[in-house]
Amino acid sequence: MHARQLVTIVLAAVFLCGQAAASEQQNNTVDLELILAVDVSRSMNTRRLKLQRQGYVAAFRDRRVADAIQSGPQGRIAVTYVEWSGADHQHVVLPWRVISSHKQALAFAKDLEEQTTKRTRRTSISAMLHKASKMFNSSGYDALRRVIDVSGDGPNNSGALVEQARDELLEQGVVINGLPIMSDPADMPGYYDLANLDMYYRDCVIGGPGSFYIPVTGMKNFAKAIRMKLILEIADLTPPRQQKLLHRANYVPPSTGNHRANCLTGQYAVRPTKPSVR
Template sequence: MIRALAVALALAGTANAAPCRQALVLGLDVSGSVDAREYRLQLDGVASALGNPNVRDALLATRPAVVSVLIYEWSGPDDQRVLVPWTDISGSATIDEVIDQLASTARRDASPGTALGAAMAAGAQHLSQRPDCAKRTLDISGDGKSNLGPRPRDVKNNMAGMGITVNALVVTLDRPRPVEGSDAGNEDLAAYFKAEVITGADAFAETARGYADYEAAMVRKLLRELAGLSVAQLTADQR
């Protein structure tokens, strides 16, 4: 009831625009441990997940209250790039536009480091631009432990009280990587993300068994994140 009331009040406070049900930021790992094939599997996996019929229905379930999405990629401490700026998902055509943006994105040169803490801070900064949204969620995808920049745990602690949930999509790989300092493939990687990264209400870590499994894992994660109260339920709780 308390959560429903908070969401309802936030929705009611946006009189001049479509009310924002949820701000959702996706941060994609493009560090040196991600090769060209895996980069494409990751972007295409996000695009296909957004086009999944069940995910599409979940994104549109509470119109006119919208889900607003931003997608960025990250590697080194000062190396983040926005691929899809803040976009209110107002209909199927908007989802298709986001999918097209991802499909047309080409990889650029990026520093090879894995600055996971800096990526989390960048995601929090993006979410600070949407204080109007009833729920704010940051997703971090990664296939290795942080090796540059601020420690994820310190960034996580600094985010306490900001009203942000940080979830993770952890990519574990069966084959070793010839990248110095990479922890990709380690079975303890999911435990690392759970201990050092995820935080906030109902935070969780989803696991993909290699980038070929990325799309399926992203579908599972999005459906779990987007599950929530309907507009009808919110209205009923206000009575």
């Protein structure tokens, strides 16, 4: 084999390897990595759990969610669905997968609908945030944005301090959004029910550029709230560009005044001693 031919073969091999590496990197690039973190603690009764799951299923079946996904520069997102409760329970119901079309969104909805739910004790938002950190770091995707969406019906009452866990995640560039499920008159009041849970999420849970929360003031509005939240997160709609849309979504900016929620409320309800610092 002539030296010129050998050089040509080597250069061709290098080019093909480069193309393969670029293709692999492109396949791993998404507009958004989204963790849907869903409360399944025992304060979530059977009715709430059913409506919560149905809300997410309906949202991913909605064409508007797929349109939001395809509106990004890459036209694709990576999403995972996790159910959580106490400090030792964060169950990945659906692992990371890429969605870039309405067909894939429908498949995600179908798979989610077929999964069972297991309720367990306590509410550890902080443990879920720590779990999210590990999940983002090991996802294998290269995302322009990373968002965790936390839905729940009570304050942190187990595990590390929620503010500390939140701040650690924010330092990694993750945006935390919230879906506080407010007490419903149709339900019996619970021991950990918090009248101002929306303010608790505002001051103790959410954070990061463009972060927001949407209070669910009645379970009949749950599906609508989830759909709106997903569209806002996926399309990265933030004020002031979409003020009217956010107003309809009950958008409330993070607190800037002195009237803050007590972030230890839930943990003191469980035990009178000072919670451990992680």
